[in-house]
Amino acid sequence: MPHTIKNRLVWFLVWYVAISSSLFAQNVIINSGWQFSEDHNTWETINLPHTWNLEDAFDDYPGYRRGQGYYKKQIYIPVEEKDQIQFLKFNAVNQEATVYVNGALIGNHEGGYTAFNFNITPFIRFGEYNLIEVTVDNSHNENIPPLNADFTFYGGIYREVELISLPKQHFSLNDFASEGFYVDYYEVSNEKAGVEVSSILDNTSNTNSQVSLYMELLDANGELVKSRTESFKLPAESSNEFKVKLPLVYQPMLWSPEQPYLYDLVLKLKDARGKVLETKHSHVGFRWTSVDPDKGFFLNGKPIKLIGVNRHQDFQGLGNAVPIELQEKDIYLIKNMGGNVIRFAHYPHHRDLYKLCDELGILVWTEIPIVNKVTDSPEFFDVCINMQKEHIKQYYNYPSVVMFGYMNEIFIRMVFDKYTEEERTALKSTTLKLANQLENLTRELAPNRLTVMACHLNEIYNETGIADLPMVLGWNLYFGWYDAEIKDLGSFLDEQHQRFPKRSMLLSEYGPGADVRIFTKTPKKFDFSTDYQFKLHQSYVEQIQERPFMTGMTAWNFADFGSEFRGDAIPHVNQKGLVQYDRTPKDIYFWYKSVLDKREPFVYVATNFLSGLTLFQDETYPIQVYSNQPKGMVYVNGINLGEISFENGAASVEVPFRDGENILRLEAGNSSVEKVVSVHKLETLDFKNFDQFGINVGGHFYFHDQERNLTFVPDQTYQTPGYGYLSGAPYGMTKDKNQGVPFNVRNTTSDPLFQTMLEGCADYKVDIPSGEYQVRLFFVEPKMKPTQNIYNLTQSAEVVEVTNRRIFDIYLNGHLVQKNVNLASEYPEKYGVNIISNILIPKNEGLKITLKPVEGKPVLSGILIKKIN
Ligand code: GCB
Numbered sequence: 001m002p003h004t005i006k007n008r009l010v011w012f013l014v015w016y017v018a019i020s021s022s023l024f025a026q027n028v029i030i031n032s033g034w035q036f037s038e039d040h041n042t043w044e045t046i047n048l049p050h051t052w053n054l055e056d057a058f059d060d061y062p063g064y065r066r067g068q069g070y071y072k073k074q075i076y077i078p079v080e081e082k083d084q085i086q087f088l089k090f091n092a093v094n095q096e097a098t099v100y101v102n103g104a105l106i107g108n109h110e111g112g113y114t115a116f117n118f119n120i121t122p123f124i125r126f127g128e129y130n131l132i133e134v135t136v137d138n139s140h141n142e143n144i145p146p147l148n149a150d151f152t153f154y155g156g157i158y159r160e161v162e163l164i165s166l167p168k169q170h171f172s173l174n175d176f177a178s179e180g181f182y183v184d185y186y187e188v189s190n191e192k193a194g195v196e197v198s199s200i201l202d203n204t205s206n207t208n209s210q211v212s213l214y215m216e217l218l219d220a221n222g223e224l225v226k227s228r229t230e231s232f233k234l235p236a237e238s239s240n241e242f243k244v245k246l247p248l249v250y251q252p253m254l255w256s257p258e259q260p261y262l263y264d265l266v267l268k269l270k271d272a273r274g275k276v277l278e279t280k281h282s283h284v285g286f287r288w289t290s291v292d293p294d295k296g297f298f299l300n301g302k303p304i305k306l307i308g309v310n311r312h313q314d315f316q317g318l319g320n321a322v323p324i325e326l327q328e329k330d331i332y333l334i335k336n337m338g339g340n341v342i343r344f345a346h347y348p349h350h351r352d353l354y355k356l357c358d359e360l361g362i363l364v365w366t367e368i369p370i371v372n373k374v375t376d377s378p379e380f381f382d383v384c385i386n387m388q389k390e391h392i393k394q395y396y397n398y399p400s401v402v403m404f405g406y407m408n409e410i411f412i413r414m415v416f417d418k419y420t421e422e423e424r425t426a427l428k429s430t431t432l433k434l435a436n437q438l439e440n441l442t443r444e445l446a447p448n449r450l451t452v453m454a455c456h457l458n459e460i461y462n463e464t465g466i467a468d469l470p471m472v473l474g475w476n477l478y479f480g481w482y483d484a485e486i487k488d489l490g491s492f493l494d495e496q497h498q499r500f501p502k503r504s505m506l507l508s509e510y511g512p513g514a515d516v517r518i519f520t521k522t523p524k525k526f527d528f529s530t531d532y533q534f535k536l537h538q539s540y541v542e543q544i545q546e547r548p549f550m551t552g553m554t555a556w557n558f559a560d561f562g563s564e565f566r567g568d569a570i571p572h573v574n575q576k577g578l579v580q581y582d583r584t585p586k587d588i589y590f591w592y593k594s595v596l597d598k599r600e601p602f603v604y605v606a607t608n609f610l611s612g613l614t615l616f617q618d619e620t621y622p623i624q625v626y627s628n629q630p631k632g633m634v635y636v637n638g639i640n641l642g643e644i645s646f647e648n649g650a651a652s653v654e655v656p657f658r659d660g661e662n663i664l665r666l667e668a669g670n671s672s673v674e675k676v677v678s679v680h681k682l683e684t685l686d687f688k689n690f691d692q693f694g695i696n697v698g699g700h701f702y703f704h705d706q707e708r709n710l711t712f713v714p715d716q717t718y719q720t721p722g723y724g725y726l727s728g729a730p731y732g733m734t735k736d737k738n739q740g741v742p743f744n745v746r747n748t749t750s751d752p753l754f755q756t757m758l759e760g761c762a763d764y765k766v767d768i769p770s771g772e773y774q775v776r777l778f779f780v781e782p783k784m785k786p787t788q789n790i791y792n793l794t795q796s797a798e799v800v801e802v803t804n805r806r807i808f809d810i811y812l813n814g815h816l817v818q819k820n821v822n823l824a825s826e827y828p829e830k831y832g833v834n835i836i837s838n839i840l841i842p843k844n845e846g847l848k849i850t851l852k853p854v855e856g857k858p859v860l861s862g863i864l865i866k867k868i869n
Helices: 003-023 324-337 351-360 378-395 412-416 421-445 460-464 488-499 530-545 587-596 751-755
Strands: 026-029 034-037 044-046 068-077 085-090 096-101 104-110 116-119 128-137 161-166 169-171 181-186 192-203 209-218 224-234 238-245 263-270 276-284 289-292 296-299 306-311 341-344 363-367 401-408 450-456 472-476 504-509 550-555 603-605 613-616 621-627 631-636 639-645 650-655 660-668 671-682 692-696 702-705 710-714 723-725 763-766 771-779 807-812 815-821 833-841 847-855 862-867
Touching: 085 096, 104 116, 169 263, 169 276, 181 276, 192 209, 192 224, 192 263, 209 238, 224 238, 276 351, 296 504, 306 324, 306 504, 324 351, 324 587, 341 351, 341 550, 351 363, 351 378, 363 378, 363 450, 378 401, 378 421, 401 421, 401 472, 412 421, 421 450, 421 460, 450 504, 488 504, 488 530, 530 550, 530 587, 587 603, 587 621, 603 660, 603 671, 613 710, 621 631, 621 660, 631 650, 639 650, 692 702, 702 751, 710 862, 751 771, 763 862, 771 847, 807 833, 815 833
Parallel strands: 296 550, 306 341, 306 550, 341 363, 363 401, 401 450, 450 472, 472 504, 504 550, 613 671, 692 710
Antiparallel strands: 026 161, 034 044, 034 068, 068 128, 085 116, 085 161, 096 104, 096 128, 169 192, 181 192, 192 238, 209 224, 209 263, 263 276, 289 296, 603 621, 621 650, 631 639, 631 660, 660 671, 692 862, 702 710, 723 763, 763 847, 771 833, 771 862, 807 815, 807 847
């Protein structure tokens, strides 16, 4: 090709691309290369999603930084785009954002979980770099919900930022940052179904424009099902709403969890010459829902028990700044477990997750974060109303969304905080007023969805009448954890059903905390054992299954999540997850799979976390096995233990383990699984096939200590030959609470080892043979100033002066190790203390630990003995 022709062709292409690009809508995610600073002085380069609370929300010091953070970024906007409209869209910033472009204030947004956008066109310099600056504030703000809640309010720009370039005629971005169109359905049934689209079309030019809207509905194979074109006049500088119905589809494919059939709705906005200005897509899922106070939930006219989970959005090590790909894995995990519903708690989550719920067939409850209490101010009301508008409009088009909610346990602070009677009355009426406004707004904006709210166990919701507002009433019930006993769930629900026969109810939260490092033969309330977690969930599912009037249940929570003030077995983390904070499933996840997922035979042996199981002499250990089959066969080391029947997806097998590796095999249906379990089988404490021995003093459970890669055995009263205490009693253990001290212990990650302890223990015996040993004793002062956890209704409210609570001397076999140990005054508060010393034990004497009280009662949390010689 001659050089000049080639040059011309290149120039033509450059010109063509420039011209044509100026005609199309474009959307660029600008997540990379932002500058971040906490003080306007030191800046670091970061990528979004980002939060500044990754470390301080998990360290040993109470609180985390709630204040301002500053972000800035330069973006180049080409001169070719000067006829376009430029929008900056923030998908979520927690919790208040103030945005500047080239130094000019563009706008402010309150609320950390919904998207917002600003038209920045007038402030842009085309053909140049433009400076975007965002001041983010996550300080407590009386006018922005949530005011208080059991999760960490990480500050930062934690979802994508988009730069959107639009032709002057476009789908509006000014309607609460929605897509500018809303998909509705008409006459949906087995025989036929119709789609109606309301589009908001903006014309920002100063001349009238003629546009056309081409709409097509494609089936799952991409084949055209229906289409329609409409022409509209858009007056200069106007925003217009047009409703268009596509013709009815006969014999439609319906959407359901078993068959989440989706059609693709395509909208093409064209100019007068037929050039496409903007293209939009939406899922279309034909389905209808209803609730019946006696018969539960119905999808497409058929009853369906909703069983699934709540989900929080944060992830271990990432806070709320979680890449979307990682978040999507949660939805796959939930589907794979057999869950058919997700409550996105307590705020709207990333929109792509709702899209995935459409695709995988999971029904959704979505809500805004008005949690625990409200503020009686017009500003607070305005923010709440605005937030619910954003929420509904931004999440409207997902067919998976069947319930829109707006409040969670809204009276809980009022029940626990100190108020005068007058204040209480006023707060009740303010709360009710706001609830009424939000209920009406939700019904008006989302007429084809169910409204919903979640309450905690208190009569106040009935008495105020707030519980009668939503179409579905969620109860968050923690029988067998914070309240009463596991079995009390059913009778509570029966009583409510009888008293309020017109209400449709859903068990919106339930579940105990569970730590995979804690396992036991004797699960107890509030001990954080995975065994208690199993016991509670199994019974709850049974109790709900038995009650047709219950629409369903959503476990609290899918995953462990960050809650800074908590002192669970892992401090700062709420451990009620079915999977861990990093999403490694706990055993209970697989139990749910065995009861919910009937697609193919499934078997599971719950031994994944039985690390370092130590058994004495003839002791056996009960192993849980799960399956969706009625019967199965278990083998240990090739020996058939006989046929087992699965009830409610599970069976317990007493396994006679041998020392060393054991092979457990489970067969059911045509499925089988083999697991290797390593067990220390001890005849005596002879240190022959082990070199360390640890005792979880004061605790009834095994504790697998990851710091030392060792499992501490449960404590006991002295048994000969063996180990145990001769005096004292487990500290802080009651019928209702078996955690010892429910607080963060500083300077350790082995909190459960410290949290349980013996008090008043003068003598402790361990029958070890002669030799040289290192003995490590673990202590913590239990009288700590608790951080208030209003959810933990069993926590003792003991706030005490701790100095000189207890002073004691430590002896090993009569030899003084340390005198006048005073945990309260020698160490910082809540400090995990190790005292280590070596001892030579002469023939047959064994080890005797003596804590001689000088003042008060001595305490002891753990013993670790290492053989040296
Ligand atoms: C609740 C709350 C939830 C808490 C949960 C708990 O009822 O709605 O936000 O995290 O209890 O674990 O205590």
